[in-house]
Amino acid sequence: MTRIDASSSHLSYLDSLAYRDSPIHRLDPRVKLITTLLFIVCVVSFAKYEVSALLPFAIYPLILLALARLPPGYILRHLLLAVPFALCIGLFNPLFDRATLLHVGSIGISGGWISFASIMLRFALTVSAALILVASTGFDSLCLALARLGVPRPFVVQLLLLYRYLFVLVDEAMRLSRARAQRSFGRRGMELSVVASLLAQLLLRTLDRAQRIYLAMQCRGFDGEVRLLRPLRIGGRDVAFLTGWTAVLLGLRFLDPAPALGHAFGELLPW
Amino acid sequence: MHMADALISPLVGGVMWAASAGITVYSASKLKAGGDDRIVPLMGVLGAFIFAAQMINFSIPGTGSSGHLGGGMLLSILLGPYAAFLTLASVLTVQALFFADGGLLALGCNIFNLAFFPCFIAYPLIYRPIAGTQAAGKRVVAASLVAAIVGLQLGAASVVLQTWFSGISDLPFATFLLLMLPIHLAIGIVEGLLTAAVVSFVGRARPEVLAVAASGRQRPPHGGGRLLAGLLLLTALTGGLLSWFASPQHDGLEWAIFHSTGKEALPTPVSEAHSLAAALQERTALLPDYGFRQAAESGDATAAGEVAGTVGEIEKAWPDVNAGTSFSGLIGATISLLLAGLLGFVLLRLRQRP
Numbered sequence: 225m226t227r228i229d230a231s232s233s234h235l236s237y238l239d240s241l242a243y244r245d246s247p248i249h250r251l252d253p254r255v256k257l258i259t260t261l262l263f264i265v266c267v268v269s270f271a272k273y274e275v276s277a278l279l280p281f282a283i284y285p286l287i288l289l290a291l292a293r294l295p296p297g298y299i300l301r302h303l304l305l306a307v308p309f310a311l312c313i314g315l316f317n318p319l320f321d322r323a324t325l326l327h328v329g330s331i332g333i334s335g336g337w338i339s340f341a342s343i344m345l346r347f348a349l350t351v352s353a354a355l356i357l358v359a360s361t362g363f364d365s366l367c368l369a370l371a372r373l374g375v376p377r378p379f380v381v382q383l384l385l386l387y388r389y390l391f392v393l394v395d396e397a398m399r400l401s402r403a404r405a406q407r408s409f410g411r412r413g414m415e416l417s418v419v420a421s422l423l424a425q426l427l428l429r430t431l432d433r434a435q436r437i438y439l440a441m442q443c444r445g446f447d448g449e450v451r452l453l454r455p456l457r458i459g460g461r462d463v464a465f466l467t468g469w470t471a472v473l474l475g476l477r478f479l480d481p482a483p484a485l486g487h488a489f490g491e492l493l494p495w
Numbered sequence: 496m497h498m499a500d501a502l503i504s505p506l507v508g509g510v511m512w513a514a515s516a517g518i519t520v521y522s523a524s525k526l527k528a529g530g531d532d533r534i535v536p537l538m539g540v541l542g543a544f545i546f547a548a549q550m551i552n553f554s555i556p557g558t559g560s561s562g563h564l565g566g567g568m569l570l571s572i573l574l575g576p577y578a579a580f581l582t583l584a585s586v587l588t589v590q591a592l593f594f595a596d597g598g599l600l601a602l603g604c605n606i607f608n609l610a611f612f613p614c615f616i617a618y619p620l621i622y623r624p625i626a627g628t629q630a631a632g633k634r635v636v637a638a639s640l641v642a643a644i645v646g647l648q649l650g651a652a653s654v655v656l657q658t659w660f661s662g663i664s665d666l667p668f669a670t671f672l673l674l675m676l677p678i679h680l681a682i683g684i685v686e687g688l689l690t691a692a693v694v695s696f697v698g699r700a701r702p703e704v705l706a707v708a709a710s711g712r713q714r715p716p717h718g719g720g721r722l723l724a725g726l727l728l729l730t731a732l733t734g735g736l737l738s739w740f741a742s743p744q745h746d747g748l749e750w751a752i753f754h755s756t757g758k759e760a761l762p763t764p765v766s767e768a769h770s771l772a773a774a775l776q777e778r779t780a781l782l783p784d785y786g787f788r789q790a791a792e793s794g795d796a797t798a799a800g801e802v803a804g805t806v807g808e809i810e811k812a813w814p815d816v817n818a819g820t821s822f823s824g825l826i827g828a829t830i831s832l833l834l835a836g837l838l839g840f841v842l843l844r845l846r847q848r849p
Contacts, residue, residue, distance in 0.1 A: 228550040231594075238593055264600050269505045272663045286839035306595035310499040313664050320665040336665060343663060347501035351595045358592045366592070376523035378535075382585045385539020390546055390589070397547035416685070419553035420692030423564060426551075427697060430544040431704055437536040446532065 228401050232394050234302075238355075241294060242362030247461075248292035253361045253369035255462040259469045260357045266477040267349045273325065273338050277480045278345045284469065285352040292360040299355055306351055314343040363387050372456055389433075397426060497590070497605050498654055500598030504661040511657065512603030518611060519584055522577040534578055541570060542582045546589070553689075565682075567613030568643045568690045572622065572705070576614040583610035604657050608650040617646035631698035636691040643687035644680065651679035 242249070248256070263284050270277060289296055321336035358366070364384065371380040400422055408414060438446075475481070500508075526534065545566040552563050566586075570579040584606045590596040597605045625638035655671045658664050664671075698705050 231550055235593060264500060265505050268500055268600055286836055290839040310501045313502055317665040343501045347499060350500035350598045354599050355595060376520050378523040378526050379519055379581055382538050382581050386542035386585045389540050389543035393543040393547040397550055401551050414553050416553055419551060420689055421696055423548050424693045424696035427544060430540050434537040434540040438533050
């Protein structure tokens with residue numbers, strides 16, 4: 225499967241996940257958005273050598289994953305696909321920071337490896353939280369939440385229109401790129417000049433499409449304003465979800481239960 | 496290259512969010528004032544176009560690798576700076592949400608790096624003066640090339656600054672800069688050539704499209720816009736500087752918080768018996784000095800050790816690792832992770848049963 229096919233199937237699959245039904249799917253999108261942002265800020269606010277206090281935060285994505293009945297394998301695979309940038313930059317830490325910070329038995333572990341582990345943990349936590357948000361909410365609801373939270377209307381409309389035509393244009397690009405691939409042997413036909421005219425063709429078709437859409441919108445009385453009519457209501461479940469997770473996340477952030485748990489576990493062991 | 500959540504501190508993320516949100520509100524109001532509603536579907540579809548175009552790869556001669564269009568400069572040329580900025584911001588938002596390119600907290604950084612520089616710096620200050628109103632020809636090629644290169648260089652330098660101010664990566668500033676700039680020079684050249692080729696093609700096939708864009712449906716920012724740009728840059732820089740002071744010498748930030756809230760700073764608690772409320776208030780500082788405070792609490796700064804590198808120098812006082820506490824911390828954390836996993840597993844099973 226080529227890259228473009230893979231991206232396209234990923235998009236539509238992630239989109240389809242949002243149409244499932246679960247207690248998490250039914251929550252108000254604003255509540256989920258705010259909780260996710262709080263989670264990310266909590267995770268990112270730790271000092272660079274923090275590892276042990278970060279691990280308990282996995283409770284949030286894990287529980288949401290289970291409650292929303294999302295496929296864990298899919299989220300995991302996606303994490304791996306997105307990893308390169310954080311991994312590349314993170315791998316420099318062990319190179320530059322060689323001071324030994326921790327001894328496990330006789331093996332010294334340098335600060336660089338600890339901060340590298342911390343970066344990878346942060347990455348896994350923040351990315352999975354964001355993916356779960358999209359997979360359990362859906363893009364349209366998310367845009368609605370943004371509008372209600374005060375994001376400028378032209379930007380929300382832009383997001384909605386972009387999303388609406390994303391699938392159409394990705395399909396169109398896929399057809400173009402497949403047609404080119406079938407006429408190219410090896411790397412021939414993949415040159416910059418060929419791609420430039422391909423892109424320009426796509427662009428011209430896109431501009432024509434925009435014109436048709438605009439005329440269609442005019443016919444239906446478009447006056448520059450897109451009205452969002454779906455009502456959003458915050459009920460008891462939403463309040464419970466928000467307050468509950470806020471308490472848990474702030475507790476994990478500021479109280480750091482891990483050492484106490486470790487001590488308790490240590491006392492249970494015979495040594 | 497997208498900035499990731501894992502590499503930035505909340506302060507840097509927050510400042511860049513504020514800057515990008517400010518430019519978004521400004522661009523949206525400019526667009527509304529423009530009063531041309533044809534632009535609404537055009538922006539939406541062109542955003543989708545950029546997305547689709549980024550999926551079409553081409554081979555880069557002589558390297559064996561492949562590249563794709565970024566699109567910042569192309570959008571600026573087609574739409575003008577304000578609409579292009581909003582469109583690029585929406586593309587980056589969808590990428591952050593669906594492809595985990597960057598992250599939600601890093602979204603502000605990414606919008607600033609990849610949309611602000613091409614739309615509000617490279618396009619009005621470089622592309623417009625060189626290309627004028629021409630739709631094709633040598634001037635367009637030269638203008639696209641220079642503007643794309645400058646835009647990407649600024650973006651890359653900004654990534655380096657943000658990473659450095661965040662202090663999560665140990666990459667020394669100069670090394671990282673020397674790594675990023677040449678890579679983005681190559682990317683910029685390819686981006687510029689591709690932009691020029693597409694613009695020239697469209698300019699020959701449908702000159703009216705570009706003529707509409709160039710005739711100033713939205714003009715590039717004049718005095719007011721530049722003033723705003725300057726102010727935003729200043730905000731970003733001061734925010735960055737503040738975080739730089741904040742991370743190594745924690746009193747820099749504490750000082751700022753003290754002066755802005757007017758609250759008396761609490762004496763650092765020595766025992767663990769201090770009340771929860773005091774702890775919460777103390778720690779509403781949220782920010783990177785958490786590790787430092789730990790050091791003060793455990794009264795063990797001997798492990799601070801030598802940290803190599805220029806960035807490391809600043810952070811000498813940071814690493815607090817008392818082997819004992821951190822080991823039990825690690826065990827505790829692993830247990831809680833296992834517990835969380837177990838809980839999730841049980842929940843999953845329970846839900847699947849009915």
